[in-house]
Amino acid sequence: MTEASRLTLDLDALASNHALLRAAAGGAEIAPAVKADGYGLGAALVAGRLWDEGARSFYVARLSEGVALRRSLGDRAATIYLLDGVTPGAAPAIEAAGLTPVLNSLPQIEAWNSHARGRVLDAALHIDTGMNRLGLRPEEAAVLVGAMDRLKFLNITLVISHLACAGEPDHPLNARQRARFVEAAALFPDARRSLANSGGTFLGEAFRFDQCRPGISLYGGGPRDVPDTRIKAVATLEAPILQARVVPRGESIGYGAAFTAQDTTRVAILAAGYADGVPRAAHPRGSVWFDGARRPMLGRVSMDLIAVDITDCDAARPGALMQIIGPDLPVDEAAAAAGTTSYELLTRIAPRARRVIKGG
Numbered sequence: 001m002t003e004a005s006r007l008t009l010d011l012d013a014l015a016s017n018h019a020l021l022r023a024a025a026g027g028a029e030i031a032p033a034v035k036a037d038g039y040g041l042g043a044a045l046v047a048g049r050l051w052d053e054g055a056r057s058f059y060v061a062r063l064s065e066g067v068a069l070r071r072s073l074g075d076r077a078a079t080i081y082l083l084d085g086v087t088p089g090a091a092p093a094i095e096a097a098g099l100t101p102v103l104n105s106l107p108q109i110e111a112w113n114s115h116a117r118g119r120v121l122d123a124a125l126h127i128d129t130g131m132n133r134l135g136l137r138p139e140e141a142a143v144l145v146g147a148m149d150r151l152k153f154l155n156i157t158l159v160i161s162h163l164a165c166a167g168e169p170d171h172p173l174n175a176r177q178r179a180r181f182v183e184a185a186a187l188f189p190d191a192r193r194s195l196a197n198s199g200g201t202f203l204g205e206a207f208r209f210d211q212c213r214p215g216i217s218l219y220g221g222g223p224r225d226v227p228d229t230r231i232k233a234v235a236t237l238e239a240p241i242l243q244a245r246v247v248p249r250g251e252s253i254g255y256g257a258a259f260t261a262q263d264t265t266r267v268a269i270l271a272a273g274y275a276d277g278v279p280r281a282a283h284p285r286g287s288v289w290f291d292g293a294r295r296p297m298l299g300r301v302s303m304d305l306i307a308v309d310i311t312d313c314d315a316a317r318p319g320a321l322m323q324i325i326g327p328d329l330p331v332d333e334a335a336a337a338a339g340t341t342s343y344e345l346l347t348r349i350a351p352r353a354r355r356v357i358k359g360g
C-alpha cells in the first residue's frame, strides 16, 4: 500500500559522505552540524550513525536541539557545541545538558563566566571574521585578552569562525577571513581552531585547522551548491501517483490555470505538495524522476498534489512512486529549479512524509 509521500534515509550513504569528508579534512576532526533536526533528516538518527562512524563532536543551533541530542546519545559521551551560545537565562540548562556553548559576544562571555564562578567550565569562542552575524569582532577579542578576569572561570577549548563564501573557492573573502581568523585565534594559543563548513573542508589544507564542521555535504548536498558526484544522496523523497489522466489540448491544469496543454497530454497526479516540502516555487521549472527520465511538473504546486507530464510513459500507473529528490534527482538540482538551496529543501521536508530507514 502506497498512499503517502515517502522519505527514505540511507544511512550507508551518510557514512560514505562522512568518509569522503574525513579524507578531505586530512587529519582534522570532523564535527558534524546536526542543527535543525539534522537538516530535516532526524538529528538522533544521523548523529547515532555518525557516532558509529567515529564522530565525537556535534554542533546544534538551539538549546532545545542540544538537550534532545544529549538525551538521544545517552551514555555516548559526545561534545555537543551550542551555536546560539549562552542566551539570557539559559546557563543552568546548558550546564545541565552538558553542552559546550559557543560564546558569541561579550555579554555571553559574562553570562557563562559568572555562571561558572568558583569552578571552571569549558566554552568555545566565536570570532566574527566577515560574516557579521554572530561572534566577537577581532578587536573585541583583543580587548578580552587584555581583561583576563572576564575569562577567569572559563576554559576556552576551541576558537571558531564561519566562512561566508566557502562554496566559491575563488571568492576573495575566503582568504581575508582566514587571515583574520589566524590572527584572532593566536590570542588563545591553547585552544583548538575550527573554520571550515562543508565548502571550507574542500578549500585545502589552509582552511582545515584542527576541526571541520560540515553539515550539508554529509546529507547529500554539494559543497558548492551544485550536484557533486562524490557525494551520495542520503534523502530520497518519493510520492505515489494517485491518478493518471489525459488533458485535452487547450485545457489548463491546477490553480490559476497556470499551465495550458499545447497538445493532448497524459498527466500523473502525485500525492505530494508544498505541505510535504515540494516548494511552491518549483513551478514552472521543477521536474520529478520516473522510469529513467526527468518528467516536468505541470501547473502550480498545490498543498497536497502536483501534476507531472507522463506523455509516452506507459509505466506511470496509480501507486507507482516518482522521485522528487534522491539519487536520480540531486537535491541541489531540485533546489535550483525552485530558486532555493539544498539546505532549505531538506529542512522543509514535512513530517507527513513517511520515514523509511535504509542501511545499518
Ligand SMILES: *Cc1c(COP(=O)(O)O)cnc(C)c1O
Pocket (backbone or CB within 6 Å): 033, 035, 083, 161, 162, 196, 197, 198, 199, 213, 214, 215, 216, 217
Ligand atoms: C550550519 C553551520 C555549519 C555547517 O555548514 P554547512 O554549510 O552545512 O556545511 C558550520 N558552522 C556553523 C557555524 C554553522 O552555522
